[in-house]
Every structure is written in structure tokens, then in C-alpha cells.
Amino acid sequence: MSDNNTPDINRRKFLSGVGTAAVGAAALATPRVSLEAAQSKAPRWAMVMDLRRCIGCRACTVACKSENNVSLGRFRAVIQEKTMGTFPNTKKEFLPLMCNHCEGNEKDGVPPCVKICPEYPGKRAKFKTADGKTIRYRTGATYKRPDGMILIDKEKCIGCGKCLDACPYGVRSFDPFVKAGGDPTKQAADKCDLCAHRVDNGVEPSCVNTCQGRARIFGDLNDPNSEVSKLVKEHNLAKADNVLLAEEGTNPHVFYIDPDNILKSLYTKRKKGKLDHFVDQIP
């Protein structure tokens, strides 16, 4: 089994010295992400969810809690499940949800959570590509990195909560343990960051690493040879049917392989001002 792609424990230790808190447990796991990709461009990270393979086991939900120490009462990743049909022709389906790391609409390429952030656009920052080139981008308390990750800078966050409302998917919450750096009387916004601390160290996100069905496939859309690129092409995922709430024009980058049209029949949208659709529960 030990083929060349699975380094032994020793090799995995190479990151142990790097060891900022942020690297998380992550760094030492099997790197399955090819970071060499895209020559002079930044990568464009994306997730493909193969719904045929999701067995509703919740390993992703808990792995995410553990990796990111997510407090009780909120989640960065959940499974929605629904029983449909009439006995004995009953079906049950599972739908994994997370932040869609939207590209934003075609006009300005800014997703709604970023657009609404009072701290955006802030100072310019530099993103270094694999080949050493620099891409400049605008920061904010919520901002889009050139590699497509939508991230939160909790130091800049003022805890206003506008992004919580602006996200049509309702994947954001306030972290009760982290104060907003911009207004310490408030709590900072929080959500899935694609395990940026892992990905930046060449390691796939925690939910992907533990997914026993291999329903979660993570990678670089700008690399035509990546598994996500191939899947998007093979299953023709870049169309409205294969993302959540395409009508919002957010251009999500979580794509669903969904031959049974689960998105349409199952997805429970957030109710305005509420987030209870994003609490993982087994009936």
C-alpha cells in the first residue's frame, strides 16, 4: 500500500518545525493537493461534492469542529438530510453544505459577503504565486484572496454582522470565543476558510481528508489536470443545476455531482435572519 504518494510519518514531520498555531494539525497529513499547478496564475480553489458518495456519516462535520475548534451551537460544515417519498418507496438523501467560496457576480467579481463588509475595500495586500509572481488584491474584514478563498480577518472585523445577513447560504456565524479586533465589544464573524492554514501548507482541508466516501474532492480549477477540473468537465458541473442558488448570481465554487437532482428536492434554504438551517442534526 505504501506507494510513493503516501509519505511516511517521517517525511510528514517536515512541517513540524514550521509550527505556527495556524498550521493546525493539518500540516502533517497526506498532501493530496497539488500546489504546483497554475504557472503564473494563482490557483482557483474549488470543491466538488459527489452526492452519490455521501453516506451522511458526519465525519466531515466533526473533523471540521476539531480542526477549527468550532464552538458549540454553530458549524462551519453540515449535512442536511431529508426523507422523501411514500412508504415503501421512500428515499433519504444527504447534502453536505459549506461556504461556497463564491467568485462573485460577473460584473465586479465581488461576492455579497465581501461587498457588504464595511472594512472592504481596505489596504492592498500581495499574494505570491507558486512561480514567485505577485498578485495584488484588496483586503477587508471579509475579502477574496486571488486563489478564490473567501477569508475573514478577525483583527479587522468589527462584528457588525452584515455579512451574516448578506450570505444567501447562511454559512456565517459569530464566534463566541473570538472578539472582533475592530470592535472588541463584539464577536468576530466566522465561517469555513477551506482550511487555508492547511492548504497553504500543501495539505487538503480536514473534511476532505476524512471523507470515507470520497464525496469531497478539493483542488485547483486553474489546473486542467486537477481532479476537480476533470470532474467539472466530465459531469458538466459549471451550470446552474450543479451549484446552490445559482439565481443569486454569486457564482459558487462548490460544485455538486447530482444525478438524482438532490439539490432541488432537498436543499433547505436559510430563513431570513435565521441560521438554524445550518445546524447539523440526526433525527
Added chain:
Amino acid sequence: MKKLNRRDFMKLTAGSGCAFAAGLGYSQSAFAGSLKLQAGGKDFSPTTGKERQAIPTACWQCVTRDSMIGYVEDGRLVKLEGHPDSIRTLGKLCAKGQAGINQVYFPDRILHPMKRAGKRGEHKWKRISWDEALDLIVSKLKPLRDAGTPELFMYQYGRHKASQGATMYDFMQAYGTGTIGNHTSVCEAAKWVGQESLWGGMYDNWDYDNTDYVVIFGSNQFETHTNHIPTSQRLIRAKVDRGVPLYVFDVRLTNTAAKADQWIPIKVGHDGLVMLAMCNVIMNEKLYRKDHFKFMRVSEDYKASVDEKIAAVKKNVANYTPEFAEKHSGVPADTIRKIARGFAKAKSACLVTYRGTVMHYHGADQERAAMLLSAITNNLDRPGGRVMGVGAGWKHPSSPKAKVHKSLDVKDGFPGEAAYPTHHVSHQVLPMIKDGNAGRPKVYWWSCYNPGFINGDNNELQSILKDESIMPFLITSTIVYDESSQYADLILPDVTYLERWDWEDMVSANQIAEFYIRQPLVKPLGESRCQGDVWPELAKRMGFELAYSSKEDFVRQSCEMTPGVREAGGFEYMKKHGVWHDPKAKPNYGFYETKVDVSGDGVILDEKTGVYWNWKKAGVNSEAEAKSQGYLGTKGAKKAYVAQNIDGTAYLAYPPNTKFVKAGYLDFYSDNFADKGFPAFPAYTPIPEHQKMADDELNLTTYKVAVHTHSRTAHCKWLTEIKHDNPGWINTKTAEARGIKNGDKIKVYNDMGEITTTAYVTEGIIPGVIAISHHLGRKHSGVYGSGQNSPIPGGAAADPDVKNIWWKKHGTHPNTIIPNSSDPISGTQRWMDTVVRVAKV
């Protein structure tokens, strides 16, 4: 008191100086070394850089025991992930495994030996030192041993496997007690007994990597299973990547049923009948494969030809027509035909069963039907079929055994309760002790076990523990205060599995054995101590020595003794890599076809059965005596089994290795069963309780979900957050008939008592049933597990995340209305035979 001022302060120091300086010191200073402060250097700045380690180890949340990597930062465990080099798990870890961190750091963890101070159940405790605790235990155990009554010390465990079990058994044998209880009868004993009556051994694996067709009965592989992560990922991969058909028979629409080509709802207790009906179809339509028949025995005749056997099987299943099965099981005859044909025609096929199939009256016989269906289609121990599990065979040190070794007869159920309790009748241990006719232990020690929660009639079992007149001294090793430890006299703080050593051996999904170890990720918290470290210490205090000085030493010695592991580098290799398998090993199939040399000294052929056996190993005095008694008539014969003569060839075939004396055939005709009045050939036997149900009565079934074990995860906050309430699943029509709507509060009741929960009205369950998961309704289990129900007011709320607990419900426990009642064949607890009424409250 008033505020301190300068003057008070000086007075106080004069006094406290005395107290402090009076030579009292601390019995234990926290520190070693001395201060090395250098003034005038750079600013004092404690280091903040993190030190990170990756340590291979193994999970223990459930019996699957996945290999994993623990990530430790500055002495704190921060993350667990699957071990990427494991051929079993392929680097995956389930939800429970991911939450393992919660086991170490939950706020209510027991970290010190505690001695009872009030009455049992009064929750008054005094901390004592380990020294005192060990002395106390020795003061109870040594007199029993010295008096020649070591059996009056009873030990019972819930989860002990591999070296955790081996060290315990080693100590108990050195001490002299055989009064050792387990928990298998509440788990799946009937399944093993059914298998042992046939292929001698037990533990089936399913070769999903190679299979072409899968049929599952009463097993929820995608959520929970004894080999969950290794098997379920392979099954979903087979389904999606190779389009392998998957059919799931279950009372409930489980996640496994949800991902199947078809969920086939089936009435409780009819799995075996449907399998027999599938056999009926296969025999009548000549879809069987002849290959395996020569290894089968299907009538009294040991020498029947294959054609005679085919005829006999056909005759034996003739009554079980699909129509007959439909009438009783509710499964349409056409569906049975369709799946029977698909199963038989597939190049290879897996027939999977578990608790839903076997935890019944005659549960062991249901498993025999599953084996029959596999055998007639030649899917036993063949690639792609139902195969014999392959696990690591470790060698390990053994200590000298005690001269006096005795057992109390409290392990195998009341007289006449079970014919073949080869895995014991653990749920009756406490009732038998109360009964007293088989004697009562003076010391009862349980570990990784919660008898007052996990058995049937669990409240009654708690009352047995509570009654000091029944057993005078109770010891438990636990990490959490629970429904049973509340009645102990001495609580020993156990380590979690993330703080201890073990070698592990769980079955592989690919038929190649994997050797792997568990090693401590962090220093044991507080004074918690591994039992494998306690045994040598106890032995020493009682005047005998064990062959190992600590669990680590035991594991080290085992690594140096075990062929393969030793050559790979032994203990040091295993510490570094965690897992090892023989790179040259081929998947293990078809052991029964092994041809055996029968020319050895003492090997004779038994004319009646065709068994070659070595009379010198059978405990008889002469060849003549052996021959006159015959193989089956000799008590020690099964130890002497060599081979089975089949058409003139000596095959290893299916040797006996449990209490079943049998020839080398798959005993589908079982003298063992017939002798005890059970069906000799797999049969449909209606469940007595279900035959006299009133119209308004329902079957109660219980189950597990993906995020909990039976009793060891309620204090894991990340799991309990996802599943903290267990409503009763009830079909829309069944609910309607009782005026019950979704979310209504309902009571579920019978002669045993009553529980209340809410109704989950769903189309995902067969009518006539209420299903309630069985891991919740905790009275104790830390603040996460039981919420506000703890008996001692206090300050666990100091954990900031406790403030974030948002759920108010903590579920209900169905075991309180399920009696302890055994399958008369195997002694398995009949979880799924309970009858209840349900009404809106």
C-alpha cells in the same frame, strides 16, 4: 472576613510562615530544578513557538479500532486523523474517531482514585492516593486468593481487545480467577454461535473490493459497524465506481438503506425467512452452484453425494416459498425472486447480516440461513463473497498461572437458558449474582463497561449494584462518572485510549492482516493510570510476578516476539510507523480447500464422519479406545481434528474450534442443534412474543447512529451536539392510528414500565414498529452527556463551551423497558423481540 491591610498582612505572615515552614512542605512539589533568572539580559519573554509532533496510534471509540495519527502541540492533543499508510482504513476516520479529543479533555473527567464516603449512590467521595487504592484492593483480593477461593473475585469488561484483553487475562490467570464476564451477548453473540456451528470460527468479512452484488440484512454499515471505516468506504466505492447492486433489508430506512438500489422494508424478525425463501428460489430455479456442496452436510448422512445434497437442500427449503415469506415478512414475493436471482447469477456476492438479523429468539439460526444462502451460491470464503475475517496474530508474553484456578458459574446464563453460550450470557451476570444459586463474588470489578446502562432492564441492574448485601466490594475503572460507577466502592481513574499502549489486531477488509499499535499521544491526565500498568503492581503486592512490568513493556515484548513485526524492526519500528503488514502477503481466501497431509503419527480416519483425527491429541489412552468411541464420541476430539476426507481427498475443510463437536463439513444439518431440540437445518421459527401481539401493540427495535457508540461517547460534546435526542421513529400510518403527529410527546410502555419521548413520524420505517436509538437518556455522563441531571451541584459550567450548550433534551433510554431475555440457542440478548404500546401523552 474583612479586607486585608498592611498590618493584618504582617500578622498573618507571621502565622502562616509557621504553618508553611513547620516542616510541612508539600508532600509533592510541582517543581524540579531551580530558578535561573538573569537580570540585565534581554527582556523576559516566555517562548511562544509551538512544538508539534505526529504520533501514529489507534482509535478505540468503537471496536473497529482504526489506525490514526495524533497531532500533539506542546503536550496538548490537537487533532486526530486517519493513518494514511493503513491498509485497513486507507487514512480515513469516522465522526466518532474525529471526536476522540473530547475523551481526553471533557470537563467532568475522573482524574483521581475515589473512595466512597457515603452510602452507595449517595455521591459522596473522598480522593485517595493510588497507593491507598492498591492497598485497599489487595486487602480484598489477597485473602480470597490465599483462601483458595480466587473465583470470588469477578472481573467484567465491556471493551477489552488485543493487548488490553491479553494483559487482563494474563493477570487473572496468574491470580486464579476465571470468573471473567464480557459483554458480547448484548452485541452479536448469536451471529458468532451460528457461524461457529458451521465453519467453526467466526467473524465474517465481506470482500467489497471484488464483489459484484451485495445484499444486507439488519446491518447499518454506512453508519455503524464492528468494522465500519474499512468496510463502508469500500462498499460505497464498489457501488459508485463499479455499479455493484446493493439491496438493503431493514425495518428502518437507515443511511445504508438510503444509498442502496432499493430499501426493502421487512417485518421484525423475518430476515432468516426471506433468506430461506431466496434459497428456495435458487434451488427451484437451479441457480445454485455445485462447488461448495461437497463441503456441506445437509442431512444426517455424512456420505451423501453432491446430487443427494442438492436434493436435500431443495427439500428442506421447499416450504419457504416467496409467497409464504411474503405473508410473514411483508416482503413482496417478486422482490424476493428478483434479488435471489440477482444474487445467484452474480459472479460473486456478499450476504451481510448483523444485529437486526440475529438479536432475536433463535437468532443463531437466522445467521445459519445467511451462511446457507452464501454456501449454495459458492460465496463463502471466495473472492467477492462472505469471507473469513483476517486479523493480526500477535505473540505475547505469558505469566506463570496460579495453582488454584476456579470460576463461578455466573457467566453463561441461568440453568437451561442457553444451549451454546460460547460467547457467554453477559446480560444475566448481575441477575444471576442476585439470584445467588451459582454463588456471589465478594469483589466485582468492571471496566470500560456500564452494566447499569447497556443491558436490558438496566434500572434493575443498577439496584443490584446498589445493594451492599449482594456484593460487598465494587471496583470500577472508568474515565467518567456514569450510571454504574455511581454505586462503586472504589473508582479508579482509567486512562483514555489516547494515553496508553496496545498492540491491535482488528480484521482487515482486504484479507491481508495488518499489525498495528496504539501509543500514548499525551501524558495521562491527572492520576489516571492504564490497567495494564496496574496489573503488575497489584501482582507484586500480592506476592507474584507477571511477565511484564508495564503495558508498554508488554507491547514491546510482543513486538519483539511476533514474526514479521520483529524482522521489520520490532517495537522501534512500530512506534515510528504504527502499522505493519507483510508486503508479500496475498489476500487470504479459500482456507477450506487446503489439502492436508494425513500421514502423521496417530492420525486415523473416523469411518462415520470421514474425519481424520489424531487420537494422541484427543485425550484417549489408545488407538483402540479412540476407534471404539469414534470421533464424535470422544470428548477431546475436536482438538484432535486434522482434516476431512471428501471424495478421497483430505481437506482442511471447516475444522471445529468452539464448543461444537463437529466434523469438517459446514454443518447445515447440525446434530448439535438437533440434540438440544433446535432445528437441525436452518428454519423459520416465529418469535413467541410476536405471535400473541394484540392489535394495538408494536415491536420496539433499537439502533445506533453514526455519531455515537452504545455508552462511551455521550460526554463527547461534538457528537452529542449532533445527536442528543432520540425520538421514536414511527410510520405515518401507525402514528395516525394513535392520533400521533410528528413532534408529539409520546409514551412507550409495557409490563416493564414506561419511557417518554417525541414522535418522529416518517415514511422511513415499516408500520407496526417503533424504533428508538439506544445511546441516550443518560443520567450521568458529564455535563455534555446528561445536562443538568447530575446529582452534585457544582461548577462544570466553568468550561466556556458549556455555556454554549444549546440543546435542552438529553433523550430517553429504551433499555429500561426491554427485559433481559436470551436466545435459547446462543444466549444472545433478544433486543429486537420486545413488544410495546405507544400513546400520545
Added chain:
Amino acid sequence: MGTDWNRVAVNAESRRSIYGMLTLVFREEPSEALINELRGPRLSGAFSEIDLELGDSFYNDPVSTVADQLALEFSHLFIGPGPHISPHESIFTEVDGGSGELWGTKTVEVKKFIETTGLGYASRFTGLPDHISVELEFMEKLTEWEAEKWMEMDRISAEYCLSIQRMFLQQHLLTWIPKFCNAVITQAATPFYREMAELTINFLELEQQSL
């Protein structure tokens, strides 16, 4: 102006003795010897001057009875089983991203702080690095060292040590021990731990003012 070396040394030594006594109180169940000392004439006098009431039974019951009662109370308050007031800084401190579990971020901070001073943890010590008694004992060790330096007339070292004490007090003890002690005050069933908790709060306040 000359320094009264002896006076400053005595002051450090006095503070050391209180840290030492409180360490004893929170480290483990009080021994009979400690109880005898606490109810001996010198301390009982000092206690009554500051209205620290340990109750009649503490002074009058047989010492073994008192020891037994306090052992039960100690288990009940600080150990469990069941909910208790876990005497660890990491439990009492909310840290960004951390959720106040045992062996938390603060535990590591305390451990690193202490180790930076050259001290290590004894191998046979089975408690956690941020147990209240560890933090108190650490202050005891620092004040002892400080007193020695004053006696050696090494002002630079003594003041440096004081600065470390201030840092440790501010970064650690003062951030949680008053909160912890207030919890003890509400939960304690006997006067002993209630009063000792109050004494601890008062003493730390005094430390805060005077350092």
C-alpha cells in the same frame, strides 16, 4: 538613602509564606499536621484579627474528623466526580479559539512561562501545569529567590525577579483566581474553603496594589 536590605527581604519572605500556605491549602486535602498548625495559637490569633472564621467545629472537633470532612469537601469542590470547580487556569479563561478545556492554551502558556525561569515540572507531579496550587507555588519560589537576592544586596536581580512576579500575577493569577475563588465561596459547604478562598482574593488584591 540606603536600602534597609533586611526589611525588604523580610517583606519578600512574608509574601512567600502566604503563597506557601495557600499552596498547601489548594494542593491537596489538608493533612492533620496542617490542620493542627492552622488552628494553633499563632495563626488562630491572626485569623481572628482579620475576622477569618473557620467555624467552631474546625477548632473543636478531633483533628481526624476535621481532616476527613475537609477531604470530602476537597473532592466535592475540586475533583468530582460530577460537576466541580476545576482549579485550572485554562478552564477559567476564555481564549480565542480555545474553549476552556483541560490542558488548554493557558496551560501551555503557564508551563512555558515557568520553564523559561529555569524551573521544570517534577516527574512525579501528576497535576496539570496550570493548577492553582502550581501557580501559587511558583510565586512562592519567586518570592523565595527574591528574598535571597535582597539578602545578598543584589538589587538588580531582586527587582528583576519582582518584575517577573508582576508579569506572572498580571498575566495569570489575577486573571482567573479571583473568579475561581468566588465560585468556591458560593459552592463551599464548610467555612474552611470559603474563608480560604476569600483570603486568597484579599491577598491577591493586596499584591496587585503593592507590587
